Amino acid sequence: MDNDILSFSSLDKTTDPKGVVTSTHIPEDQLAEIVSLRPTNFNDYVGQQDVVDTLKIAIQAAKIRNEPLDHILLHGPPGLGKTTVSHIIANEMGKELTITSGPTLEKGGDLVGILTHLGEGDILFIDEIHRIPKVVEEFLYPAMEDFAVDFVFDKGIHARSHRYRLKQFVLVGATTRVGLLSAPLRDRFGIFRTLDFYSVKDLVVIIKRSALLLHTPISDRGAVELARRSRGTPRVANRILKRVRDYSQVKSNGEVTQSTVRAALCLEGIDTLGLTSLDRNYLKTIIDFYKGGPVGIEAIAATLQEETDTLVDVVEPFLLKIGLVLRTSSGRKASEKAYHHLKIIVKDPDKQNSDGQKY
Ligand code: ADP
Numbered sequence: 347m348d349n350d351i352l353s354f355s356s357l358d359k360t361t362d363p364k365g366v367v368t369s370t371h372i373p374e375d376q377l378a379e380i381v382s383l384r385p386t387n388f389n390d391y392v393g394q395q396d397v398v399d400t401l402k403i404a405i406q407a408a409k410i411r412n413e414p415l416d417h418i419l420l421h422g423p424p425g426l427g428k429t430t431v432s433h434i435i436a437n438e439m440g441k442e443l444t445i446t447s448g449p450t451l452e453k454g455g456d457l458v459g460i461l462t463h464l465g466e467g468d469i470l471f472i473d474e475i476h477r478i479p480k481v482v483e484e485f486l487y488p489a490m491e492d493f494a495v496d497f498v499f500d501k502g503i504h505a506r507s508h509r510y511r512l513k514q515f516v517l518v519g520a521t522t523r524v525g526l527l528s529a530p531l532r533d534r535f536g537i538f539r540t541l542d543f544y545s546v547k548d549l550v551v552i553i554k555r556s557a558l559l560l561h562t563p564i565s566d567r568g569a570v571e572l573a574r575r576s577r578g579t580p581r582v583a584n585r586i587l588k589r590v591r592d593y594s595q596v597k598s599n600g601e602v603t604q605s606t607v608r609a610a611l612c613l614e615g616i617d618t619l620g621l622t623s624l625d626r627n628y629l630k631t632i633i634d635f636y637k638g639g640p641v642g643i644e645a646i647a648a649t650l651q652e653e654t655d656t657l658v659d660v661v662e663p664f665l666l667k668i669g670l671v672l673r674t675s676s677g678r679k680a681s682e683k684a685y686h687h688l689k690i691i692v693k694d695p696d697k698q699n700s701d702g703q704k705y
Contacts (some may be wrong), residue, residue, distance in 0.1 A: 393548035416536025425581030428520035432471035448477035475519035543578030575620035640677030
Protein backbone atom coordinates (compact mmCIF):
# COMPACT_ATOMS: atom_id res chain seq x y z
CA MET A 347 0.00 0.00 0.00
CA ASP A 348 1.11 3.52 -0.74
CA ASN A 349 3.04 4.80 2.25
CA ASP A 350 1.76 8.32 1.69
CA ILE A 351 -1.76 7.13 2.26
CA LEU A 352 -0.83 5.05 5.27
CA SER A 353 0.90 7.91 7.06
CA PHE A 354 -2.31 9.59 8.14
CA SER A 355 -2.33 13.00 9.67
CA SER A 356 0.48 13.68 12.05
CA LEU A 357 -1.11 17.06 12.77
CA ASP A 358 -1.08 18.33 16.28
CA LYS A 359 -4.80 18.50 16.97
CA THR A 360 -6.40 20.51 19.72
CA THR A 361 -10.02 20.09 20.66
CA ASP A 362 -11.83 22.84 22.52
CA PRO A 363 -15.01 22.30 24.57
CA LYS A 364 -17.13 23.14 21.49
CA GLY A 365 -15.50 20.34 19.50
CA VAL A 366 -13.42 22.63 17.32
CA VAL A 367 -10.41 20.75 16.06
CA THR A 368 -7.46 22.81 14.96
CA SER A 369 -4.41 21.47 13.21
CA THR A 370 -1.92 23.67 14.99
CA HIS A 371 -1.33 23.78 18.71
CA ILE A 372 -2.78 26.82 20.45
CA PRO A 373 -2.25 27.14 24.22
CA GLU A 374 -5.47 26.73 26.24
CA ASP A 375 -5.52 30.31 27.60
CA GLN A 376 -4.99 31.78 24.14
CA LEU A 377 -7.68 29.56 22.64
CA ALA A 378 -10.17 30.63 25.31
CA GLU A 379 -9.43 34.30 24.50
CA ILE A 380 -9.78 33.83 20.75
CA VAL A 381 -13.02 31.89 21.08
CA SER A 382 -14.48 34.38 23.52
CA LEU A 383 -14.10 37.35 21.13
CA ARG A 384 -15.13 35.35 18.08
CA PRO A 385 -18.85 35.63 17.30
CA THR A 386 -20.61 32.24 17.32
CA ASN A 387 -23.84 33.32 15.60
CA PHE A 388 -24.94 35.66 12.83
CA ASN A 389 -26.44 38.16 15.32
CA ASP A 390 -22.96 38.94 16.66
CA TYR A 391 -21.30 38.85 13.25
CA VAL A 392 -21.11 42.51 12.25
CA GLY A 393 -21.18 43.76 8.64
CA GLN A 394 -20.58 41.76 5.41
CA GLN A 395 -24.35 41.89 4.95
CA ASP A 396 -24.54 40.29 1.50
CA VAL A 397 -22.30 37.39 2.57
CA VAL A 398 -24.40 36.85 5.68
CA ASP A 399 -27.66 37.00 3.68
CA THR A 400 -26.38 34.45 1.15
CA LEU A 401 -25.29 32.08 3.88
CA LYS A 402 -28.44 32.44 5.95
CA ILE A 403 -30.59 31.49 2.92
CA ALA A 404 -28.32 28.56 2.05
CA ILE A 405 -28.40 27.31 5.64
CA GLN A 406 -32.17 27.65 5.91
CA ALA A 407 -32.72 25.86 2.58
CA ALA A 408 -30.35 23.05 3.57
CA LYS A 409 -32.22 22.63 6.86
CA ILE A 410 -35.62 22.52 5.08
CA ARG A 411 -34.36 19.84 2.69
CA ASN A 412 -32.46 18.13 5.49
CA GLU A 413 -29.34 18.12 3.32
CA PRO A 414 -25.77 19.31 3.86
CA LEU A 415 -24.81 22.75 2.53
CA ASP A 416 -23.00 23.31 -0.75
CA HIS A 417 -19.24 23.75 -0.46
CA ILE A 418 -18.32 27.36 0.27
CA LEU A 419 -15.30 29.38 -0.87
CA LEU A 420 -14.50 32.58 1.04
CA HIS A 421 -12.05 35.08 -0.34
CA GLY A 422 -10.51 38.14 1.32
CA PRO A 423 -7.47 39.48 3.19
CA PRO A 424 -6.51 37.96 6.58
CA GLY A 425 -8.49 38.88 9.68
CA LEU A 426 -11.79 39.77 7.98
CA GLY A 427 -13.80 36.89 9.46
CA LYS A 428 -13.47 33.86 7.16
CA THR A 429 -12.68 31.41 9.98
CA THR A 430 -15.41 33.01 12.07
CA VAL A 431 -17.95 32.30 9.33
CA SER A 432 -17.04 28.60 9.44
CA HIS A 433 -17.58 28.56 13.23
CA ILE A 434 -20.99 30.18 12.77
CA ILE A 435 -22.04 27.78 10.00
CA ALA A 436 -21.10 24.77 12.16
CA ASN A 437 -23.01 26.29 15.06
CA GLU A 438 -26.12 27.10 12.99
CA MET A 439 -26.14 23.64 11.40
CA GLY A 440 -25.43 21.96 14.76
CA LYS A 441 -22.42 20.12 13.30
CA GLU A 442 -18.78 19.59 14.23
CA LEU A 443 -16.09 21.85 12.81
CA THR A 444 -12.61 20.66 11.82
CA ILE A 445 -10.03 23.31 11.01
CA THR A 446 -6.87 22.81 9.01
CA SER A 447 -4.84 24.77 6.48
CA GLY A 448 -3.43 24.20 2.99
CA PRO A 449 0.30 24.25 3.86
CA THR A 450 -0.09 21.74 6.75
CA LEU A 451 -1.62 19.15 4.41
CA GLU A 452 1.65 17.89 2.98
CA LYS A 453 0.57 14.45 1.80
CA GLY A 454 -2.60 12.90 0.46
CA GLY A 455 -2.77 10.85 3.66
CA ASP A 456 -2.99 13.99 5.79
CA LEU A 457 -6.20 15.02 4.08
CA VAL A 458 -7.64 11.50 3.81
CA GLY A 459 -7.11 11.04 7.55
CA ILE A 460 -9.15 14.13 8.26
CA LEU A 461 -11.87 13.35 5.68
CA THR A 462 -12.49 9.83 6.96
CA HIS A 463 -13.13 11.17 10.46
CA LEU A 464 -15.81 13.66 9.40
CA GLY A 465 -19.42 12.91 10.33
CA GLU A 466 -22.55 13.51 8.20
CA GLY A 467 -22.89 17.24 7.45
CA ASP A 468 -19.74 18.16 9.41
CA ILE A 469 -17.81 21.24 8.34
CA LEU A 470 -14.20 21.05 7.17
CA PHE A 471 -12.50 24.45 7.08
CA ILE A 472 -9.31 24.68 5.02
CA ASP A 473 -7.52 27.99 5.47
CA GLU A 474 -5.13 29.18 2.74
CA ILE A 475 -6.63 26.59 0.41
CA HIS A 476 -4.60 28.04 -2.49
CA ARG A 477 -1.47 26.66 -0.82
CA ILE A 478 -2.65 23.06 -0.82
CA PRO A 479 -0.11 20.85 -2.66
CA LYS A 480 -1.22 19.46 -6.03
CA VAL A 481 -1.04 15.82 -4.82
CA VAL A 482 -3.41 16.64 -1.96
CA GLU A 483 -5.73 18.63 -4.22
CA GLU A 484 -6.28 15.53 -6.38
CA PHE A 485 -7.85 13.82 -3.35
CA LEU A 486 -10.17 16.77 -2.84
CA TYR A 487 -11.88 16.49 -6.24
CA PRO A 488 -13.69 13.14 -5.70
CA ALA A 489 -14.13 13.99 -2.01
CA MET A 490 -15.99 17.23 -2.85
CA GLU A 491 -17.95 15.87 -5.80
CA ASP A 492 -18.74 12.23 -4.98
CA PHE A 493 -17.92 12.14 -1.24
CA ALA A 494 -15.34 9.43 -1.85
CA VAL A 495 -11.58 8.97 -1.86
CA ASP A 496 -9.71 6.64 -4.15
CA PHE A 497 -6.86 4.55 -2.76
CA VAL A 498 -4.35 2.99 -5.12
CA PHE A 499 -2.70 -0.23 -3.94
CA ASP A 500 0.56 -1.48 -5.42
CA LYS A 501 2.16 -0.09 -8.54
CA GLY A 502 2.45 -0.78 -12.28
CA ILE A 503 0.49 -3.75 -13.61
CA HIS A 504 -0.46 -4.81 -10.03
CA ALA A 505 -2.06 -1.46 -9.26
CA ARG A 506 -5.62 -1.73 -7.92
CA SER A 507 -7.91 1.09 -6.96
CA HIS A 508 -10.34 1.07 -4.06
CA ARG A 509 -13.00 3.71 -3.50
CA TYR A 510 -13.72 4.63 0.12
CA ARG A 511 -17.05 6.32 0.81
CA LEU A 512 -17.08 9.44 2.96
CA LYS A 513 -19.90 11.08 4.88
CA GLN A 514 -21.47 14.10 3.13
CA PHE A 515 -19.33 16.86 4.61
CA VAL A 516 -19.25 20.59 3.81
CA LEU A 517 -15.95 22.12 2.74
CA VAL A 518 -15.41 25.76 3.62
CA GLY A 519 -12.27 26.98 1.86
CA ALA A 520 -10.65 30.32 2.67
CA THR A 521 -8.17 32.10 0.46
CA THR A 522 -6.43 35.43 0.25
CA ARG A 523 -5.62 34.79 -3.45
CA VAL A 524 -8.43 33.30 -5.39
CA GLY A 525 -6.42 33.68 -8.62
CA LEU A 526 -3.99 31.00 -7.43
CA LEU A 527 -6.74 28.39 -7.08
CA SER A 528 -6.87 25.93 -9.95
CA ALA A 529 -10.03 26.14 -12.06
CA PRO A 530 -11.15 22.54 -11.27
CA LEU A 531 -10.97 23.26 -7.53
CA ARG A 532 -12.69 26.65 -7.79
CA ASP A 533 -15.50 25.17 -9.87
CA ARG A 534 -16.34 22.59 -7.21
CA PHE A 535 -17.53 25.24 -4.76
CA GLY A 536 -21.25 25.99 -4.99
CA ILE A 537 -21.01 29.28 -3.08
CA PHE A 538 -18.24 31.83 -3.61
CA ARG A 539 -18.15 35.12 -1.67
CA THR A 540 -15.57 37.84 -1.14
CA LEU A 541 -15.22 39.57 2.22
CA ASP A 542 -14.43 43.27 2.07
CA PHE A 543 -12.74 45.60 4.55
CA TYR A 544 -15.08 46.88 7.31
CA SER A 545 -16.38 50.41 7.63
CA VAL A 546 -15.46 52.49 10.68
CA LYS A 547 -19.12 52.20 11.79
CA ASP A 548 -19.00 48.38 11.76
CA LEU A 549 -15.62 48.33 13.49
CA VAL A 550 -16.98 50.54 16.27
CA VAL A 551 -19.69 47.92 16.94
CA ILE A 552 -17.08 45.12 16.95
CA ILE A 553 -14.75 47.08 19.24
CA LYS A 554 -17.53 47.91 21.72
CA ARG A 555 -18.64 44.26 21.83
CA SER A 556 -15.05 43.08 22.39
CA ALA A 557 -14.50 45.75 25.08
CA LEU A 558 -17.62 44.50 26.86
CA LEU A 559 -16.38 40.90 26.73
CA LEU A 560 -12.97 42.04 28.04
CA HIS A 561 -14.68 44.05 30.82
CA THR A 562 -12.99 47.21 29.55
CA PRO A 563 -14.79 50.57 29.69
CA ILE A 564 -14.48 52.49 26.43
CA SER A 565 -15.73 55.95 25.41
CA ASP A 566 -17.52 56.55 22.09
CA ARG A 567 -14.65 58.70 20.82
CA GLY A 568 -12.13 56.10 21.96
CA ALA A 569 -13.99 53.42 19.98
CA VAL A 570 -14.11 55.61 16.84
CA GLU A 571 -10.40 56.45 17.12
CA LEU A 572 -9.54 52.76 17.45
CA ALA A 573 -11.82 51.83 14.56
CA ARG A 574 -10.15 54.40 12.30
CA ARG A 575 -6.76 52.87 13.02
CA SER A 576 -7.77 49.22 12.56
CA ARG A 577 -7.01 48.90 8.83
CA GLY A 578 -10.65 47.94 8.22
CA THR A 579 -9.89 44.59 9.90
CA PRO A 580 -11.63 43.10 12.97
CA ARG A 581 -8.58 41.05 13.95
CA VAL A 582 -6.45 44.21 14.04
CA ALA A 583 -9.21 46.04 15.96
CA ASN A 584 -9.27 43.32 18.65
CA ARG A 585 -5.49 43.20 18.84
CA ILE A 586 -4.94 46.91 19.26
CA LEU A 587 -7.89 47.14 21.67
CA LYS A 588 -5.93 44.81 23.98
CA ARG A 589 -2.80 46.97 23.73
CA VAL A 590 -4.77 50.14 24.47
CA ARG A 591 -6.52 48.37 27.37
CA ASP A 592 -3.07 47.61 28.88
CA TYR A 593 -1.97 51.20 28.37
CA SER A 594 -5.17 52.66 29.81
CA GLN A 595 -4.94 50.46 32.91
CA VAL A 596 -1.30 51.31 33.58
CA LYS A 597 -1.17 54.99 32.58
CA SER A 598 -4.75 56.10 33.23
CA ASN A 599 -7.92 55.09 35.07
CA GLY A 600 -8.54 52.01 32.90
CA GLU A 601 -11.02 53.61 30.50
CA VAL A 602 -10.13 53.48 26.82
CA THR A 603 -10.51 57.05 25.55
CA GLN A 604 -9.48 58.96 22.46
CA SER A 605 -6.34 60.21 24.19
CA THR A 606 -5.27 56.78 25.55
CA VAL A 607 -5.84 55.30 22.08
CA ARG A 608 -3.63 58.00 20.52
CA ALA A 609 -0.87 57.64 23.10
CA ALA A 610 -0.89 53.82 23.14
CA LEU A 611 -0.91 53.49 19.35
CA CYS A 612 1.89 56.03 19.04
CA LEU A 613 3.97 53.64 21.16
CA GLU A 614 2.93 50.77 18.90
CA GLY A 615 4.03 52.71 15.79
CA ILE A 616 0.49 52.77 14.41
CA ASP A 617 -0.35 56.05 12.71
CA THR A 618 -3.60 57.95 12.13
CA LEU A 619 -4.59 55.79 9.15
CA GLY A 620 -3.70 52.61 11.03
CA LEU A 621 -0.51 52.04 9.05
CA THR A 622 2.29 50.06 10.72
CA SER A 623 6.01 50.56 10.18
CA LEU A 624 5.91 47.78 7.55
CA ASP A 625 3.22 49.66 5.60
CA ARG A 626 5.21 52.89 5.78
CA ASN A 627 8.47 51.18 4.81
CA TYR A 628 6.72 49.62 1.84
CA LEU A 629 5.56 53.05 0.66
CA LYS A 630 8.92 54.69 1.37
CA THR A 631 10.69 51.96 -0.60
CA ILE A 632 8.59 52.74 -3.66
CA ILE A 633 9.15 56.47 -3.21
CA ASP A 634 12.80 56.49 -2.13
CA PHE A 635 14.28 53.60 -4.06
CA TYR A 636 12.08 53.52 -7.10
CA LYS A 637 11.18 57.19 -7.57
CA GLY A 638 7.54 56.56 -6.80
CA GLY A 639 7.26 53.58 -9.17
CA PRO A 640 6.06 51.79 -11.15
CA VAL A 641 8.06 48.93 -9.64
CA GLY A 642 7.53 45.17 -9.48
CA ILE A 643 6.56 43.52 -6.20
CA GLU A 644 9.64 41.26 -6.27
CA ALA A 645 11.93 44.30 -6.31
CA ILE A 646 10.08 45.90 -3.37
CA ALA A 647 10.23 42.61 -1.42
CA ALA A 648 13.96 42.24 -2.10
CA THR A 649 14.71 45.81 -0.98
CA LEU A 650 12.61 45.40 2.17
CA GLN A 651 13.92 41.87 2.77
CA GLU A 652 10.34 40.71 3.24
CA GLU A 653 8.40 37.79 1.82
CA THR A 654 6.53 38.72 -1.36
CA ASP A 655 3.50 36.79 -0.04
CA THR A 656 3.39 38.94 3.11
CA LEU A 657 3.38 42.12 1.04
CA VAL A 658 0.75 40.84 -1.38
CA ASP A 659 -1.56 39.26 1.23
CA VAL A 660 -1.16 41.54 4.23
CA VAL A 661 0.28 44.92 3.27
CA GLU A 662 -1.03 45.75 -0.19
CA PRO A 663 -4.79 45.03 0.02
CA PHE A 664 -5.44 47.81 2.54
CA LEU A 665 -3.05 50.30 0.89
CA LEU A 666 -4.82 49.67 -2.43
CA LYS A 667 -8.20 50.00 -0.76
CA ILE A 668 -7.43 53.43 0.68
CA GLY A 669 -5.67 54.58 -2.48
CA LEU A 670 -2.10 54.98 -1.17
CA VAL A 671 -0.75 52.63 -3.79
CA LEU A 672 -1.83 51.99 -7.36
CA ARG A 673 -1.37 48.82 -9.35
CA THR A 674 -0.57 49.37 -12.99
CA SER A 675 0.40 46.93 -15.74
CA SER A 676 4.04 47.95 -15.25
CA GLY A 677 4.06 47.65 -11.44
CA ARG A 678 3.15 49.40 -8.17
CA LYS A 679 3.06 53.20 -7.91
CA ALA A 680 2.80 55.40 -4.84
CA SER A 681 -0.18 57.76 -5.13
CA GLU A 682 -0.15 61.47 -4.38
CA LYS A 683 -2.08 60.63 -1.21
CA ALA A 684 0.87 58.45 -0.09
CA TYR A 685 3.32 61.37 -0.46
CA HIS A 686 0.91 63.56 1.42
CA HIS A 687 0.41 61.03 4.24
CA LEU A 688 4.17 60.50 4.66
CA LYS A 689 4.70 64.27 4.48
CA ILE A 690 7.05 63.85 1.55
CA ILE A 691 7.18 66.75 -0.90
CA VAL A 692 7.64 65.90 -4.55
CA LYS A 693 10.50 68.28 -5.35
CA ASP A 694 11.54 67.07 -8.76
CA PRO A 695 9.21 64.81 -10.67
CA ASP A 696 12.22 63.09 -12.27
CA LYS A 697 13.77 62.45 -8.92
CA GLN A 698 11.01 61.91 -6.40
CA ASN A 699 12.47 60.92 -3.07
CA SER A 700 12.28 61.82 0.57
CA ASP A 701 15.96 62.81 1.04
CA GLY A 702 16.15 65.41 3.71
CA GLN A 703 12.41 65.37 4.23
CA LYS A 704 11.15 64.89 7.70
CA TYR A 705 8.55 62.20 8.17
P1 ADP B 1 -9.79 35.27 8.89
O1 ADP B 1 -10.17 33.82 9.00
O2 ADP B 1 -10.46 35.94 7.73
O3 ADP B 1 -8.31 35.51 8.90
P2 ADP B 1 -11.02 35.45 11.51
O4 ADP B 1 -12.35 34.82 11.23
O5 ADP B 1 -10.03 34.60 12.24
O6 ADP B 1 -10.38 36.03 10.17
O7 ADP B 1 -11.30 36.81 12.31
C1 ADP B 1 -10.36 37.38 13.20
C2 ADP B 1 -11.05 37.86 14.44
O8 ADP B 1 -11.81 39.00 14.11
C3 ADP B 1 -12.04 36.86 15.04
O9 ADP B 1 -11.44 36.18 16.12
C4 ADP B 1 -13.19 37.71 15.54
O10 ADP B 1 -13.02 37.99 16.91
C5 ADP B 1 -13.08 38.99 14.76
N1 ADP B 1 -14.11 39.11 13.72
C6 ADP B 1 -13.97 38.79 12.42
N2 ADP B 1 -15.06 39.08 11.74
C7 ADP B 1 -15.95 39.61 12.61
C8 ADP B 1 -17.28 40.13 12.48
N3 ADP B 1 -17.91 40.17 11.30
N4 ADP B 1 -17.90 40.59 13.59
C9 ADP B 1 -17.24 40.57 14.77
N5 ADP B 1 -15.98 40.10 14.96
C10 ADP B 1 -15.34 39.62 13.88
